[in-house]
Amino acid sequence: xxxxxxxxxxxxxxxxxxxxxxxxxxxxxxxxxxxxxxxxxxxxxxxxxxxxxxxxxxxxxxxxxxxxxxxxxxxxxxxxxxxxxxxxxxxxxxxxxxxxxxxxxxxxxxxxxxxxxxxxxxxxxxxxxxxxxxxxxxxxxxxxx
Numbered sequence: 001x002x003x004x005x006x007x008x009x010x011x012x013x014x015x016x017x018x019x020x021x022x023x024x025x026x027x028x029x030x031x032x033x034x035x036x037x038x039x040x041x042x043x044x045x046x047x048x049x050x051x052x053x054x055x056x057x058x059x060x061x062x063x064x065x066x067x068x069x070x071x072x073x074x075x076x077x078x079x080x081x082x083x084x085x086x087x088x089x090x091x092x093x094x095x096x097x098x099x100x101x102x103x104x105x106x107x108x109x110x111x112x113x114x115x116x117x118x119x120x121x122x123x124x125x126x127x128x129x130x131x132x133x134x135x136x137x138x139x140x141x142x143x144x145x
Contacts (some may be wrong), residue, residue: 022056023082024138035135037088045090052092054135055143056085061108061118063126068116081110081118083133083140108133108140 021038025031031046035054038044047054060083067080109119118125120142132143 019060019084019086020056020088021082021084022054022088023079026077033138037090047090049135049138052090052135055089055091056083056087056133057131058086059130059133060084061125061128061130063110063117065116065126068112071112072114072116077112080112085133106142108142110140 018040020040023036025034025036025046034046034048035052036044036046037054062082062084064080067078071077071080105121107120108125109115110117115124118128120128130142134141134143
């Protein structure tokens, strides 16, 4: 790897450290089945999907493919996927539907028991970046402006 590549890699790592990390928490306990949001300053927040809506901007879909493949093949479920975004808006009062999700074609899916990667429009979306992603209950959708 040359110096120019190292500089680019350093910039990417710094950018990721400034992003918000979101995942769905399946660990048992009081935060089971809640969105886990980790902010760049290290603070964490757990939110019930039925009591809020998340609107995320410039969203990167992350996945540990080797871990997800083990789960797909019958292994134990462990954390292997999340979203990284530049900013997040948490809407805590109804109405929550801030975008049209009637057309299920804009739905993002992640279940490593079904497929070991993020799925969007029937294809592997690992590593894809979307301008805007929103939650509706326990589901995620790519949103228009």
